[in-house]
Amino acid sequence: MNHIQDVAARLRGLRDALDLSVDDVVRQCDVTPELLAAYESGESDVPVSFLHRLAGAYGVELTALLFGEEPTMNSYFVTRAGRGVKVERTAAYSYQDLAAGFQHRLMAPFMVTIEPSDAPMTLNIHSGQEFNYVLEGELELSVGGHVTRLHPGDSIMFDSLRPHGLRAIGSTARIIAIIS
Structure with a gap:
């Protein structure tokens, strides 16, 4: 599950980029420091629900956290069958x-x-x-x-x-x- 490590690295990077402490994220996203540490280390898979909450709290795109890519469309976006x-x-x-x-x-x-x-x-x-x-x-x-x-x-x-x-x-x- 290399994806778990990729998401963990993006979480750590986001916290560093925004100069947030562990306590800041714990308070804003309602998780324990131990659970945040497990997410950021890749020891535990990060639920999409947590990523959604984090993205909303800090104004980042869920897609960027999940996949490492920023979305570019703002009027509409078509996903063809089987292409998501x-x-x-x-x-x-x-x-x-x-x-x-x-x-x-x-x-x-x-x-x-x-x-x-x-x-x-x-x-x-x-x-x-x-x-x-x-x-x-x-x-x-x-x-x-x-x-x-x-x-x-x-x-x-x-x-x-x-x-x-x-x-x-x-x-x-x-x-x-x-x-x-």
Whole structure:
């Protein structure tokens, strides 16, 4: 997972470039110093939700943190089928950014592929809202302690300050996820 090390280096670089202390980022992004250290060292994968929160807090593009490239379009951006910028986040999750070239996004749309896993569900929290639309497969999704199953054609929108996570059931699942 070389991508984890690349994102970690960009996090450290951003903090250095903006002359931010660990305490500054911890307070602004609501993480512990230990978790920030794990993100910046590459010991722990950095959730997209954290990157989204960091990008908004410090006025940088999510795409720059994820992929190391600044977006250039500001009126519209077309992503052709299968051409979104891809990143393998973990063994179970693969993201395809569907608007990587659009500047100053208010939302971040992704095609997410989730592989089935027996590992415990990882819960995330971040500011804003999230919308998930199931394209294929079956998902188990937990939001604020309520667990539900979603099938192709189902969608859910939720307050992403509530602890939430998902996992594929039985076979690979694909969703459109929009984070604001």
